[in-house]
Amino acid sequence: xxxxxTLGPEGTVGGGLGKAPRVAVAxxxxxxxxxxxxxxxGWDQLHGEGGEGAHHARMVRFLREHHVELLVAGHLGxxxxxxxxxxxxxxxxxxxxxxxxxxxxxxxxxxA
Numbered sequence: 001x002x003x004x005x006t007l008g009p010e011g012t013v014g015g016g017l018g019k020a021p022r023v024a025v026a027x028x029x030x031x032x033x034x035x036x037x038x039x040x041x042g043w044d045q046l047h048g049e050g051g052e053g054a055h056h057a058r059m060v061r062f063l064r065e066h067h068v069e070l071l072v073a074g075h076l077g078x079x080x081x082x083x084x085x086x087x088x089x090x091x092x093x094x095x096x097x098x099x100x101x102x103x104x105x106x107x108x109x110x111x112a
Contacts, residue, residue: 002067003106007099016074060087
């Protein structure tokens with residue numbers, strides 16, 4: 001399962017997706033973290049550019065390109081929750097603490 005997580009300082013789960021400067025895309029296989037790649041996405045800086053629709057499209061494109069099935073984040077706006085749910089991306093919101101541990105726990109819980 002491919003999982004995207006917002007990143008905060010020192011490997012913790014970050015806040016929301018829309019203003020994330022960095023995210024990681026992880027692969028969880030049989031309950032184990034088998035891949036972890038960090039990406040400087042700069043969505044914090046791009047948040048106000050091109051309107052909300054353009055910003056959502058930018059994030060959706062990234063998630064699709066990385067075949068993300070589950071998103072782990074501190075929070076997510078209602079519009080983006082609706083969009084990702086329609087695309088079949090499961091959500092694990094309210095996450096905190098160590099990002100890698102949160103990814104494995106959310107994958108095991110099969111969050112929806």
